[in-house]
Amino acid sequence: MRVSLATHGGLAAPIIRRLPPRVLDTDQLPGDAARELRRLVAAAAADPGAAGPAPHARDAMTYTITVDDSSDSTTLTSSDTGMSPAFGALLTWIERHLG
Amino acid sequence: MTINRISCVTPPFILTRLLDSENGEIRQAALATLVTTANLRGERTVRGLIAGALAAPADGRRSVYDCKGSTFLPFATLVRSEDDGPVADPSANRAFDGFGSIRQFFRDVFQRNSIDDRGMRLQGYVHRGHRYNNAFWDGQEMVFGDGDGLVFSDFTGSLDVIAHELGHGVTEHTAGLEYHRQSGALNESLSDVVGSMVKQWALQQTADQADWLIGAEVFTPTIDADALRSMRAPGTAFDNKLFGKDPQPDHMDRFVELPDTDEGDWGGVHINSGIPNKAFYLVATGIGGNSWEAPGRIWYESLKASTSTTQFQDFADTTYQKAGQLYGTGSNQQQAVKEAWAEVGIPVTTTPSLAG
Ligand SMILES: [Zn+2]
Numbered sequence: 031m032r033v034s035l036a037t038h039g040g041l042a043a044p045i046i047r048r049l050p051p052r053v054l055d056t057d058q059l060p061g062d063a064a065r066e067l068r069r070l071v072a073a074a075a076a077d078p079g080a081a082g083p084a085p086h087a088r089d090a091m092t093y094t095i096t097v098d099d100s101s102d103s104t105t106l107t108s109s110d111t112g113m114s115p116a117f118g119a120l121l122t123w124i125e126r127h128l129g
Numbered sequence: 130m131t132i133n134r135i136s137c138v139t140p141p142f143i144l145t146r147l148l149d150s151e152n153g154e155i156r157q158a159a160l161a162t163l164v165t166t167a168n169l170r171g172e173r174t175v176r177g178l179i180a181g182a183l184a185a186p187a188d189g190r191r192s193v194y195d196c197k198g199s200t201f202l203p204f205a206t207l208v209r210s211e212d213d214g215p216v217a218d219p220s221a222n223r224a225f226d227g228f229g230s231i232r233q234f235f236r237d238v239f240q241r242n243s244i245d246d247r248g249m250r251l252q253g254y255v256h257r258g259h260r261y262n263n264a265f266w267d268g269q270e271m272v273f274g275d276g277d278g279l280v281f282s283d284f285t286g287s288l289d290v291i292a293h294e295l296g297h298g299v300t301e302h303t304a305g306l307e308y309h310r311q312s313g314a315l316n317e318s319l320s321d322v323v324g325s326m327v328k329q330w331a332l333q334q335t336a337d338q339a340d341w342l343i344g345a346e347v348f349t350p351t352i353d354a355d356a357l358r359s360m361r362a363p364g365t366a367f368d369n370k371l372f373g374k375d376p377q378p379d380h381m382d383r384f385v386e387l388p389d390t391d392e393g394d395w396g397g398v399h400i401n402s403g404i405p406n407k408a409f410y411l412v413a414t415g416i417g418g419n420s421w422e423a424p425g426r427i428w429y430e431s432l433k434a435s436t437s438t439t440q441f442q443d444f445a446d447t448t449y450q451k452a453g454q455l456y457g458t459g460s461n462q463q464q465a466v467k468e469a470w471a472e473v474g475i476p477v478t479t480t481p482s483l484a485g
Contacts, residue, residue, distance in 0.1 A: 037392045038392050038394070039263050039391050039394055039395075040261055040262065040263035040265065040379075041290065041293070041294075041344070041357065041399070042262060042263065042281070042347070042357055042399075043267065043285070043394040043398075043399040044261075044342070044375070044376050044377070044394070044399055044400055045280075045367070045372045046262065046440050047392070047394070048371075048372040049280070049371070053318070063263055064322045067348075081392075082391070084267060084268055085268070086266075086267070086268065086301055086367060087265060087267050087268055087317065088265060088266040088267030088294075088297035088301075088320070089263065089264065089265040089266060089294065089297070090258070090267070090306060091263050091265070091295075092391040093200075109391075110200070110267070111265075111268070112271070115200075115201045118199065118200030118201050118258075122198065122199075122200065122202060122258065122259045124150045125258070125259040125260050125261075127471060128257055
């Protein structure tokens with residue numbers, strides 16, 4: 031399984047858009063970490079939260095998390111002000127494992 | 130009036146949020162519950178909360194919360210409120226002290242009582258997310274990340290960044306500029322103008338002495354960048370291998386067309402803000418002295434006279450009119466405004482339009 035994280039917008043939007051995309055390959059993770067990631071992806075897919083930022087939000091970032099499995103591909107999108115706790119948990123997990 | 134109690138099963142973090150409710154009865158009920166509930170987080174925190182809740186909902190009382198890496202703000206813990214002294218966490222103290230400076234700036238310079246001019250509470254959240262490269266205004270609160278430690282460091286490190294976010298609140302409660310294309314770039318620029326003025330006021334620097342940089346402190350020492358943006362010279366804040374050259378234009382001829390999507394930064398709101406940013410810098414140095422005096426007054430009165438759809442040309446014309454009303458037709462101040470906008474490719478139109 032391959033997980034990529036694309037980040038857009040924010041106070042430093044012109045810089046953020048030029049930073050290289052970040053990709054995580056579960057083949058390089060221990061088995062229990064890969065299982066935890068699958069669980070977090072399933073939870074976030076069930077309840078990602080609002081896709082876009084709240085109407086009055088300013089400098090909020092949006093996130094696109096793409097999960098490519100051998101069979102299919104899932105794309106989850108949410109923002110700083112709209113994300114569910116489940117999406118936030120997945121985002122945090124990915125950020126931690128990207129090192 | 131009877132004071133209702135809110136069920137004791139309500140988690141304390143919900144109760145503390147309710148203390149900040151605009152509704153007086155909800156505040157009273159939350160307070161009554163907190164006072165009588167054993168499930169409290171420690172006496173000192175509670176004393177601060179109670180002192181905050183009892184005060185009039187005025188004067189922009191401050192609360193700073195620690196997200197401890199969570200992205201979900203209701204999980205955050207109150208770490209410092211208005212009557213508390215400094216705490217162990219430098220980020221919390223920087224946000225708290227920054228809010229205090231900005232609150233005093235608006236009160237002393239523009240006679241404005243907090244974000245909404247009605248004493249709105251100033252609420253900050255620090256340590257939001259993991260390696261989070263941002264700070265934002267969510268419509269109610271200011272939120273700060275720690276940075277990834279590679280490119281960015283703690284976003285509470287720049288007073289102008291804190292003031293930029295609070296400035297978004299002021300714009301929301303005045304013109305309410307839409308966050309797309311020109312009105313969005315103007316919204317961004319006005320936050321940078323607030324950020325710069327607050328920094329210069331705190332340092333007591335004249336327009337000539339100031340560096341006019343936004344976010345000079347947000348990068349780690351390994352990153353070759355002066356700041357996020359330069360108001361004096363948009364397009365020159367950084368130029369390095371990692372993220373290239375600062376894309377901000379300093380003239381309408383170089384306005385950047387981008388899609389009105391999240392990937393396009395809503396039409397490049399953080400890019401095209403360079404044009405009105407440069408205009409403000411030119412006005413401030415053209416008039417001379419302190420940016421927060423005549424230049425700041427002209428911009429602030431123009432912000433209040435603007436609407437959600439104000440475009441660059443509209444704003445330029447408004448600043449010219451306000452400069453005339455405040456300092457006299459043909460005054461040095463009005464002349465400086467006229468020259469500044471001409472230099473960035475937006476000459477003011479002085480005859481009323483047919484639509485006007
Ligand atoms: Zn902004």
